[in-house]
Amino acid sequence: MKMLTVPALVLGLLISAPGVAATAQQEKMKSCNADATGQSLKGDARKTFMSQCLKAKPATQQDKMKTCNADASGKALKGDERKAYMSSCLKKK
Known part of the structure; x- marks a missing residue:
């Protein structure tokens, strides 16, 4: 019985891996x-x-800051609008 459980478990892991x-x-x-x-x-x-x-590659925090800052400047955001935009932009993965 144990002999069938291990291959079944391995097969299940192999099938689920592409989904991840x-x-x-x-x-x-x-x-x-x-x-x-x-x-x-x-x-x-x-x-x-x-x-x-x-x-x-995944952006570093410094890269994200540069990108978000450039986007905010391009959109001419100022004050609270800019703060809100920068906050949401930097939280993105």
Whole structure:
């Protein structure tokens, strides 16, 4: 009986592993898509951004700060609006 339990457990782990990897890729796709939408990118600019975003390594906090700061400046945000935007931007994964 024990002999059948171990292969069944291994098989179950192998079958469930691709689902976990797909979820991480899906999360990255969601994040990149949201960023592209937030920047109002369309056409070739969006394709280029998405390609680079999906290939990119996870951003460090300093990289995130630079990106969020540039986006806030591009949107001409000031005062409380800028603080709120920066807070939400930096909390994104």
